[in-house]
Amino acid sequence: MIEQNFIEMFIEEMNEEGRSEATVRNYVYDLKYFNKWAQENVEEFDPAQRGTGGVPTHKQAFKKYATHLKNSGAKPATINRRLQSLRTFFNVMKRKGHVEANPMDGIKPKKVAKQNETKWLDRNQVKAIFDEIKRIANDKKRVKYHAIFSLMVNAGLRVDELVNLKENEVDFENKLITVTNGKGEKFRHVPLNKATAQSVRHWLLYREDLDVESDFLFPSERSPQMTTRGVQHMAGRLNENLKFHFTVHQLRHTFLKNVADTTGKIEIVASLAGHDSVDTSRRYIEPSMKEIAEALNGNEYDF
Structure with missing residues (x-):
């Protein structure tokens, strides 16, 4: 099991990195999920194989955990996230000198079909929301x-970026939004288009009447x-009255997909998304399953 003090140390490190x-x-949830499995399979862990302070390092046990995940029926994305959470945790523990090696090294993620299954909304769905x-x-x-959902679907802001957005980070003159992380550090710039600028300006007229001081x-209504x-x-x-269900993150996916379709350049998508690697942005360039199905629809043999 991973003790709570190490989880807290890991959380602090992730916050310092601006995650x-x-x-x-999600990291914390995945570590607790692992701990639950470890409690039920304590015999898999050799007490002698522990790093500094008691961090478990028994590689064979982690291999069995990976096998458990892959046979659990969970979606490949969920399985791989849980494996990656452990890998990231042990990378931090190794960097801090609590383990000599990452026990997750060599444990491969579950293979996922290359077809893009990222969900974004079509134009009619976005219209229905507004x-x-x-x-x-x-x-x-x-x-x-209107202002909040415009910023997510027209500027691709994550929800945490949206709530951390300050009034002075919306530059109407230069038509730019400065996106910062939770610690207030500059992250990236995103163009501010005309419709979204108008929506934000409209909100600012009402914001002035709020009885709360805030940047x-x-x-x-009650906090800054x-x-x-x-x-x-x-x-x-909004979902209560719609004929489909959407999530706030789908709005960001929709923005990035539109950028990909318009420009065809993965570097631009990565820049606007704030991705560290263009590989993360590749999903928006590759065709989705819906697009593949539509392309094949006219070629179906129906004799």
């Missing part, structure tokens, strides 16, 4: 919703800053 709240939350926003009776709430573009859960709750309210 998003969602990423850190049509639903326009039905909100309360003026201030409607305008706030953030989207304070809540909205939470990611607050934005997800807004999406949930």
Whole structure:
């Protein structure tokens, strides 16, 4: 088992590296999932094979854990994320001198078909979302919703980036948004298009009337800053009346897919997405399963 003090040390390291709240939350969830398995399979761990401070290093046990995941029926993406979470954790432990080697080295991820299954929304679905926003009776709430969802689908902001966005990071004159991480460090610039700029300006007129002092573009009614859960709750309210279900992250996928389709250049997608590697952005260049199906539809043999 991985002791709590090492998990806390890992969380602190991830926060210092500027990882998003969602990423850190997933890491912690995956480590606890591993701990649950380890408790049920304690016989797999040799007490003698532990690093400094008691970090488990028994490679054979981690191989059996990987086999357990691959036979669990979970989606390949979930399996690979859980393996990667452990790999990242032990990389930190190795860097800090608590283990000599990463026990996850050599443990391969579950193979995933190369066809792109990333989900993004089509134009009619995006229109339906904004049509639903326009039905909100309360003026201030409607305008706030419109600005928030415009920034996600037209600028590709992650939810944590959106709630950390400050008013002075929206540059109307130069038509740029400065996106920062949770520690306020500059991350990237994203163009501010005309429609989104108009939506944000409209929100600023209502923001002035809020009885709360804040530098953030989207304070809540009672605190200087909205939470990611607050934005997800807004999406949930919209989903109640839609004929399809969407997530806030799909809005970012939609933005990046549109950039990929318009430019055809993976470097531009990576720059706007804030990806460290262009390989992460490749999913938006490759055709989706829906696009493949549509391309094959006219070639189907039906005798």
